[in-house]
Amino acid sequence: MKTEQINQAFEYAKTRYAGFGIDVEKAIADMDKLSISLHCWQADDVTGFEAGNDELTGGIQVTGNYPGKARTIAELRADIDKAMSLIPGEHRVNLHALYGDFGGEKVDRDQIEIKHFQSWIDWAKEKGYKLDFNATCFSHEKSADGFTLSHRDPAIRQFWVEHVIRCRKIAEEIGRQLGSKCIHNIWIPDGSKDLIVDRSLYRQNLKNSLDNIFEYKSNDELMLDSIECKLFGIGSESFVVGSHEFYMGYGIANNKMITLDAGHFHPTEVISDKISSLLLFTPEILLHVSRGVRWDSDHVVILNDELQAIAQEIIRAKALDRVHVGLDFFDASINRIGAYVIGVRATQKAFLQALLEPSAQLNSYEVNGQNFERLALLEEAKSLPWAAVYDYYCSTKGITPAEDYISDIQEYERNVTSKR
Ligand SMILES: C[C@H](O)[C@H](O)[C@@H](O)C(=O)CO
Numbered sequence: 248m249k250t251e252q253i254n255q256a257f258e259y260a261k262t263r264y265a266g267f268g269i270d271v272e273k274a275i276a277d278m279d280k281l282s283i284s285l286h287c288w289q290a291d292d293v294t295g296f297e298a299g300n301d302e303l304t305g306g307i308q309v310t311g312n313y314p315g316k317a318r319t320i321a322e323l324r325a326d327i328d329k330a331m332s333l334i335p336g337e338h339r340v341n342l343h344a345l346y347g348d349f350g351g352e353k354v355d356r357d358q359i360e361i362k363h364f365q366s367w368i369d370w371a372k373e374k375g376y377k378l379d380f381n382a383t384c385f386s387h388e389k390s391a392d393g394f395t396l397s398h399r400d401p402a403i404r405q406f407w408v409e410h411v412i413r414c415r416k417i418a419e420e421i422g423r424q425l426g427s428k429c430i431h432n433i434w435i436p437d438g439s440k441d442l443i444v445d446r447s448l449y450r451q452n453l454k455n456s457l458d459n460i461f462e463y464k465s466n467d468e469l470m471l472d473s474i475e476c477k478l479f480g481i482g483s484e485s486f487v488v489g490s491h492e493f494y495m496g497y498g499i500a501n502n503k504m505i506t507l508d509a510g511h512f513h514p515t516e517v518i519s520d521k522i523s524s525l526l527l528f529t530p531e532i533l534l535h536v537s538r539g540v541r542w543d544s545d546h547v548v549i550l551n552d553e554l555q556a557i558a559q560e561i562i563r564a565k566a567l568d569r570v571h572v573g574l575d576f577f578d579a580s581i582n583r584i585g586a587y588v589i590g591v592r593a594t595q596k597a598f599l600q601a602l603l604e605p606s607a608q609l610n611s612y613e614v615n616g617q618n619f620e621r622l623a624l625l626e627e628a629k630s631l632p633w634a635a636v637y638d639y640y641c642s643t644k645g646i647t648p649a650e651d652y653i654s655d656i657q658e659y660e661r662n663v664t665s666k667r
Pocket residue numbers: 288293307343381434475477508535543575
């Protein structure tokens with residue numbers, strides 16, 4: 248796309264939006280502040296770098312065998328750098344504990360330390376990224392029967408409590424070294440394929456384990472804790488200990504952030520409608536932007552109705568500074584770097600559209616009970632020239648605009664990933 252074309256289209260867009268009293272430059276500046284956390288696990292199908300551990304368990308599944316997956320830390324970092332080079336703005340990288348730089352040594356989860364993540368911090372510093380972190384309570388022999396923090400065996404619970412406390416300390420140190428609060432997210436796979444008689448016992452165990460974990464008081468200026476629910480996983484269809492009610496209750500009672508993953512609810516249940524409720528009771532929330540297709544299949548995020556609704560809810564609630572946005576999908580059936588770029592660009596487009604919404608007019612229709620007019624303008628707003636504004640934003644940031652990035656990804660595939 249030629250710069251001249253982009254500029255012309257932008258000028259038209261500016262005038263069109265000005266008709267609604269919308270300042271396009273302000274919308275761009277607001278969107279530019281949105282730092283999206285790019286999950287490291289899309290680049291290698293959630294494999295990580297632990298010695299002798301490459302079986303993915305925990306009821307999550309990556310399907311596809313597209314060539315070129317990252318096999319080493321260097322390859323994974325290069326792939327993330329490539330994706331970042333095709334995304335405007337400043338973003339974060341979300342690490343899982345199993346991505347430590349263990350130098351080929353077997354380091355068990357209850358032994359990990361900051362030194363195993365120092366090279367990630369140094370890389371992030373060099374590249375200007377901020378980091379987020381996750382305990383890894385899956386893909387491990389002590390999670391093989393489907394339970395971790397809620398296990399019946401106190402020794403296994405203690406193993407995972409120790410792991411998560413270490414992860415929270417690592418997150419704290421990441422936040423200190425990078426000068427940006429590191430979000431530490433806890434998701435555990437605990438659940439059962441078939442019926443459980445004593446559900447209370449597992450939930451009580453999980454509550455006790457979390458209480459033990461949070462006995463370590465971290466510095467709120469350096470890290471934030473978040474807890475993530477799920478409806479079901481592969482092999483935990485009948486019972487998941489950490490349900491939505493469990494974590495919502497725990498989070499509100501204990502002042503912890505709640506993570507809403509778009510793929511973790513009933514197929515017709517949406518997280519967009521939960522945002523304005525949760526924000527009344529919790530200071531901040533974390534989103535895992537994903538795209539469940541029939542189940543939590545973690546498809547690449549696209550600009551669909553739900554993504555647009557998520558962004559609208561946040562912008563309409565004036566809560567951009569209270570919602571942390573991370574991506575969470577793993578698709579091994581297409582170019583993995585392309586998957587990142589599609590997902591982040593779609594998320595940015597959703598937020599930009601929401602920031603460009605003719606909100607004054609829409610609100611005035613709503614106040615006056617003009618419901619036809621409200622619906623008509625909501626429909627028309629969908630085709631206002633927001634895409635021209637996004638292309639302009641990319642071009643001012645020196646980032647390949649529109650579909651032109653496809654050939655960049657193809658070139659990287661030719662020169663780099665196809666040779667792996
Ligand atoms: C790999 C992550 O921990 C995982 O995606 C988690 O956030 C999740 O959503 C599990 O279904």
